[in-house]
Amino acid sequence: MKIGVLTSGGDCPGLNAVIRAIARKADQFGYETIGIMNGWKGIFDESYKQLTLQNVAGIINRGGTILGTSRFSPFEQKDGKDILLHKISREGFDALIAIGGEGSMHIAQLAYEAGINVIGVPKTIDNDIYGTDFTFGFDTAVGIATEAIDRLHTTAESHHRIMLLEVMGRHAGWIALYSGIAGGADVVVIPEKKTKISEIVDVLKSRYKRGKLFSIVVVAEGAEYLEEELKPKTGKKKLDDFGRERLGGISYYLAEELEKRTGFETRATILGYIQRGGMPSAFDRVLGTRFGVYSVEMIKAGKFGRMAAIQSNIITDIPIKEVIGKLKLVDLELYKVAQVFFK
Numbered sequence: 328m329k330i331g332v333l334t335s336g337g338d339c340p341g342l343n344a345v346i347r348a349i350a351r352k353a354d355q356f357g358y359e360t361i362g363i364m365n366g367w368k369g370i371f372d373e374s375y376k377q378l379t380l381q382n383v384a385g386i387i388n389r390g391g392t393i394l395g396t397s398r399f400s401p402f403e404q405k406d407g408k409d410i411l412l413h414k415i416s417r418e419g420f421d422a423l424i425a426i427g428g429e430g431s432m433h434i435a436q437l438a439y440e441a442g443i444n445v446i447g448v449p450k451t452i453d454n455d456i457y458g459t460d461f462t463f464g465f466d467t468a469v470g471i472a473t474e475a476i477d478r479l480h481t482t483a484e485s486h487h488r489i490m491l492l493e494v495m496g497r498h499a500g501w502i503a504l505y506s507g508i509a510g511g512a513d514v515v516v517i518p519e520k521k522t523k524i525s526e527i528v529d530v531l532k533s534r535y536k537r538g539k540l541f542s543i544v545v546v547a548e549g550a551e552y553l554e555e556e557l558k559p560k561t562g563k564k565k566l567d568d569f570g571r572e573r574l575g576g577i578s579y580y581l582a583e584e585l586e587k588r589t590g591f592e593t594r595a596t597i598l599g600y601i602q603r604g605g606m607p608s609a610f611d612r613v614l615g616t617r618f619g620v621y622s623v624e625m626i627k628a629g630k631f632g633r634m635a636a637i638q639s640n641i642i643t644d645i646p647i648k649e650v651i652g653k654l655k656l657v658d659l660e661l662y663k664v665a666q667v668f669f670k
Contacts, residue, residue: 339464340607348619476510496547
């Protein structure tokens with residue numbers, strides 16, 4: 328049995344833990360494991376790396392991915408499907424393990440429908456992949472964002488400022504919500520719940536009247552506001568390789584508006600790619616390891632066209648086709664927990 332392993336989409340902490348676990352479990356079964364470099368593009372480029380026990384040793388604590396990654400989609404290339412099938416056949420892959428986010432699962436499903444034996448492993452710091460309670464990378468990102476809030480807190484208190492922290496979250500506000508609760512934020516703004524600027528202003532002014540001369544606001548990059556004038560006045564939108572608009576910067580517009588409406592000095596910080604860099608947390612290392620081991624067991628059981636998932640702390644699997652086209656959004660009942668402290 329020859330298994331190809333690839334990492335696709337954005338990098339995140341925990342990828343190397345998955346790769347390591349796949350190689351170790353495959354070795355137990357006597358399978359050969361080949362790393363495909365730079366996502367699906369590696370198959371087109373015929374760029375491969377043998378994953379032996381020796382070259383996966385000591386990588387569990389490393390961020391990023393030793394295989395490299397890209398947002399390349401074979402099915403968006405001319406004759407892409409035929410080229411993909413030909414290259415996989417020529418290399419002799421019996422199965423592929425695709426580690427990636429929602430966009431990558433779309434590609435995995437198309438590959439499965441084309442006749443390729445594909446297993447999916449969910450990866451994203453946004454924690455928005457449907458059908459799994461958690462994705463590795465999320466816990467690390469929340470820890471980084473929480474530390475940032477802690478650090479901003481001291482400056483905010485010292486200078487009597489409103490400090491905004493913008494975190495990742497295109498459609499789902501999991502990082503904003505979790506880090507906001509953990510860091511004691513005074514307001515959390517997420518994509519799932521449109522928030523009026525006046526509501527935020529009311530909270531900030533209420534705090535001031537109670538003698539709280541500083542505030543922390545956490546905002547997800549994809550958050551929406553009812554006030555249309557807050558949306559960046561840009562020309563042509565920049566898109567990523569999956570055709571999605573590049574986000575980032577909404578906190579600057581919000582900070583300007585809050586300072587104008589409250590009269591309080593306001594500063595914004597965009598955490599950006601810092602959230603998904605560096606060493607993975609212990610939770611993400613363990614979750615990635617569990618996913619990696621289970622994905623090889625799925626191959627042995629012939630569970631192709633399915634994605635590994637964790638549900639109620641049990642590793643299981645679901646059809647990839649049930650995952651794509653929908654996202655796991657923040658439960659607004661959980662958001663109400665954060666709202667208890669918005670006063």
